[in-house]
Amino acid sequence: MNPVYFETHFRTSAPAPDWPPEFVIVTAYATTGERWTSAENEAADRRLTAELRQLRVWTARITGYSPRTGHAEPGWAADIPFDAACDLGLRYQQDAIFHVCGDALSVSHCDHRRRLVALGPYRERLRDL
Secondary structure (H helix, E strand, O other): OHHHHHHOOEEEEOOOHHHOEEEEEOOOOOOOOOOOOOOHHHHHHHHHHHHHHHOOEEEEEEEEEEOOOOOEEEEEEEOOOOOHHHHHHHOOOOEEEEEOOOEEEEEEEOOOOOOEEEEEEEEHEEOOO
């Protein structure tokens, strides 16, 4: 698993107490190690946004970022089951998704290697805007 996932932090403007007890974090931007144009990233994000709206599930905008490099990309926190989130990630060419249960943050590959790898407390990596 790419080591950058183990250092990822998150920013959001949505108040954390309003969030469900379990959710996933998905993005549609270029997966780690790939380069897409801004237009390609934004188009993929619009498609993901539309797909999540069609599911009629709770969502909140969230940005994952590296405190070391400053790289950041917007994504979505969504109240969808883990396997459905991995399948969604695959459709958007993602290597991995994040999963939050209570205050436990995990990461998982989206493909056949899917399994939750614990990263520690979620709230320690969350910054409000």
